[in-house]
Amino acid sequence: MTGVLRRGSVILVAVLLAVVLGGGMTASAAGSHQEYGVRGVWLWGSTVRDVGAETIARDLEANHVNVVFLLVRGTAGTAGYNSGLAPMVDPSRDVLAEMIAACHPRGIEVHAWFVFNQDKAYTDAHPEDRAWHRGKPDSGDKPYEMTDGKVCPASQDHLEYTEAMIREVLENYDVDGIHLDYIRYGHAVYCFCPHHYEKAAALGIDIERVRQALGKTFYSGPWGAPDPQYIFDAYENEAYPEHRDVKAWIDMRADEIRAAVESMRNIVKEVKPNAAFSASLMPEGALADSKTFALCHYGQRYCDAELYDFICPMAYHVDYGKTPAWVGTVTQGAITESNGKPRVYAGVQAYGKVTAQDLAEAVKAARLSGADGFVLFKYGDISGEEWNAVNQALGEIGPWVTLDERITVGPNPASERVTFWYDIPEAGTLCIYDIAGRLVYSAELASGKGSIEWNLTTSSGARLAPGVYVFTVVVPGEAPSRPQRLAIRP
Numbered sequence: 001m002t003g004v005l006r007r008g009s010v011i012l013v014a015v016l017l018a019v020v021l022g023g024g025m026t027a028s029a030a031g032s033h034q035e036y037g038v039r040g041v042w043l044w045g046s047t048v049r050d051v052g053a054e055t056i057a058r059d060l061e062a063n064h065v066n067v068v069f070l071l072v073r074g075t076a077g078t079a080g081y082n083s084g085l086a087p088m089v090d091p092s093r094d095v096l097a098e099m100i101a102a103c104h105p106r107g108i109e110v111h112a113w114f115v116f117n118q119d120k121a122y123t124d125a126h127p128e129d130r131a132w133h134r135g136k137p138d139s140g141d142k143p144y145e146m147t148d149g150k151v152c153p154a155s156q157d158h159l160e161y162t163e164a165m166i167r168e169v170l171e172n173y174d175v176d177g178i179h180l181d182y183i184r185y186g187h188a189v190y191c192f193c194p195h196h197y198e199k200a201a202a203l204g205i206d207i208e209r210v211r212q213a214l215g216k217t218f219y220s221g222p223w224g225a226p227d228p229q230y231i232f233d234a235y236e237n238e239a240y241p242e243h244r245d246v247k248a249w250i251d252m253r254a255d256e257i258r259a260a261v262e263s264m265r266n267i268v269k270e271v272k273p274n275a276a277f278s279a280s281l282m283p284e285g286a287l288a289d290s291k292t293f294a295l296c297h298y299g300q301r302y303c304d305a306e307l308y309d310f311i312c313p314m315a316y317h318v319d320y321g322k323t324p325a326w327v328g329t330v331t332q333g334a335i336t337e338s339n340g341k342p343r344v345y346a347g348v349q350a351y352g353k354v355t356a357q358d359l360a361e362a363v364k365a366a367r368l369s370g371a372d373g374f375v376l377f378k379y380g381d382i383s384g385e386e387w388n389a390v391n392q393a394l395g396e397i398g399p400w401v402t403l404d405e406r407i408t409v410g411p412n413p414a415s416e417r418v419t420f421w422y423d424i425p426e427a428g429t430l431c432i433y434d435i436a437g438r439l440v441y442s443a444e445l446a447s448g449k450g451s452i453e454w455n456l457t458t459s460s461g462a463r464l465a466p467g468v469y470v471f472t473v474v475v476p477g478e479a480p481s482r483p484q485r486l487a488i489r490p
Contacts, residue, residue, distance in 0.1 A: 038345050038373025039394075040067035040312075042113065045080035047380045048095040056379065057102035063387045064394075067345075069113045069179045069375065070099050073165060075149055077121030081112075081173065085165050087121055096173055109176035111276065112169045114162065116260070117182045120149030122158060129155040131186070132193040134211050137219055143192040143211075152191045153184070153299070154199070154256045163267045170271040177276030177309070178268050183261060184282065184298040185253055188231060189214055203248060210249045213242040232292050253299035261307050276309045280347060283313050283320070286333035302337035311342050312375050316349035317362060324358050328365030332435055335370050339413050340468040340487035343372040351381040356389035364393050370435055370470070370485075406481040407473045413487035417455045420471070423448070428475035432486070435468055445473065456488055466490045 041060065048056060048070070060068065072080040072095075079086040081096035100110050123130045131150040135142045151158050166178055185191065192211065200207040216223050217231040234240040235247050261279070268277045285294030285302045294300050305311045315330035317323060331346045338344070346366035350359060359376075366374045376382060376390075407422040407430070420430060422445055430452065432441040440458045456464050466488050473481040 038067050038375075039063075039065045040069060040345060040373060040375035041065055041379040041382075042069045042071070042375060042377045043099075043379045044071050045089060045095045048099060049090060049093055051380075053095070053098035053102035057099070057106055057108065060103070060108055060379075061106045063391060065108060067109045067111065067373075067375070068099060068103060069111045070096060071115075072096055072112045072169065073114045073119070075115050075118040075120060077119035077149065079165070081169065083165065083168060085161070085168060096169070096175070100174055104174065111177035111179045111278065112173070112175045113179040113181060114166065115182045116162065116180055117151055117153050117184065117186055118149045119151050119158065122161060123149050123151055126157065129158050130193070131191040132196075134189040134192045134214050137221070141215065141221070145193075150186060150190065152193050152195065153260065154191070154195065159260050159263060163264055166264060166267055167271055170268065170275060175275065177278060178264070180261070180264070180279040183279050184257060184300045188297045189218065199252070200249065203252065205248045205252070206245045207249070209242045209245040213246050232296050235296050236292060250296050250299070254295055254301050254304075257299045258301070258304045258307070261304065265307050278308050278310045278312065280312045280314055281305065281334075283315050283330045286313050286330050286337050288333070291337070302334060303339065305338035306341040308342045310345055310372065311338065312345045312347040314347035314377070316347065316377070318349055318352055318354050318358070324361035325365050327362040328369035331366050331369040331371045335435065335468045335485065339489070340485035344370070345373040345375050346371040348374050348376050350376040350386065351378060356383070356386045359386050360389040360393035363390050367394070370468070407471070407484070409471065409484070409486055413489045414456065415489045417453055418486065419451055419453050421451045422473060424473060424475055426475050428473050430471065430473055432469055432471045435470070440464060440469065464488055
């Protein structure tokens with residue numbers, strides 16, 4: 001393999017990228033199957049009711065989809081399964097049970113998808129847990145309660161209610177995982193509820209200074225026209241008069257999201273340890289030039305993704321006015337910003353003004369940028385032509401193969417040195433690549449069980465830059481081991 005790289009063949013390097021960075025384990029945390037690469041779809045319960053679970057499952061199987069994220073609680077707060085906690089969308093239809101029955105015999109995983117920060121049924125019954133807006137000029141610049149279902153993300157009661165629903169699903173259905181969506185603040189101007197006023201006071205945060213900084217960002221006022229960068233600059237720059245309060249407020253919101261995620265993860269792993277715990281994340285936090293925006297606007301940090309088994313950065317390129325190649329950029333950023341800890345399944349836009357060629361190029365970009373798979377949003381918007389384009393693109397990259405786990409590493413992330421433990425039938429080669437697919441280090445391994453230390457330098461002895469690297473073991477005459485990630489810190 002080293003000889004291949006030294007020859008510099010563009011075609012062979014592209015193939016290497018596909019093999020080394022093309023995918024990983026399936027969505028199941030327990031690795032219920034080891035197919036190389038994940039092809040997923042997000043699926044609304046209404047589509048199941050309209051089309052039928054068997055019809056959908058046959059279509060998914062025909063297009064080699066192996067993971068379905070089924071919406072079981074959306075923004076309306078109604079349940080798509082037989083719930084004793086939330087009102088059902090349709091008491092005569094248990095779409096979660098229908099999809100499990102149709103998908104599992106075909107080897108397709110079903111993950112229960114929950115929306116977190118918007119729950120109309122709950123907030124109608126519990127208005128005290130509604131999110132509050134910071135206020136607009138037409139509200140007299142005073143905070144006001146929102147009645148559209150937005151929940152205060154810091155509500156302990158709503159968190160416990162959501163956890164009870166997650167427990168209900170895990171205990172009563174053979175789901176393969178729990179998938180969170182809207183696990184963030186919806187906007188920088190939320191939430192100024194009475195609870196947050198009390199919390200800010202307890203933390204020594206001048207909440208009116210925070211409100212003023214947000215006003216300067218989004219609205220005209222005594223300060224003049226809005227400055228769209230103000231809150232973000234105030235967070236980063238100590239020279240701003242509101243810096244201390246803005247920074248404390250924004251960090252508090254991000255800590256609230258992390259605490260909620262950690263609490264829900266604990267429930268999942270307590271009830272069903274082998275179930276995957278995952279989330280859809282906004283793409284901005286994966287990119288160096290928009291990380292501060294994601295933190296201030298959503299309270300979302302990719303470094304907190306260590307709490308998930310896998311993440312799906314929603315790289316909806318058309319909505320963001322980008323080319324399909326941007327999906328690869330977001331994928332690489334997600335891997336790096338999450339320190340290579342969770343698996344990354346790129347969220348790919350399949351709705352709106354997306355052509356079949358766009359979809360194919362987006363999937364290629366995800367695979368060749370290190371994604372463990374991709375998830376299309378959403379089933380029902382994907383035409384036959386688009387499915388054909390995706391399948392053709394994947395065929396060009398290379399087939400999925402079944403691979404064995406042969407090597408592990410620790411610590412990970414690392415800053416000084418690591419140890420690789422391996423078990424191979426014959427002598428082989430440890431190969432380590434950067435995220436672009438360039439070989440940076442290799443070492444010969446004896447057959448059988450063994451270990452080898454590495455001091456994080458290249459084969460020529462140069463210290464490697466911090467970042468995410470991929471390692472695999474090659475045994476002559478056999479497929480490479482499953483590519484895995486190693487994060488190197490400064």
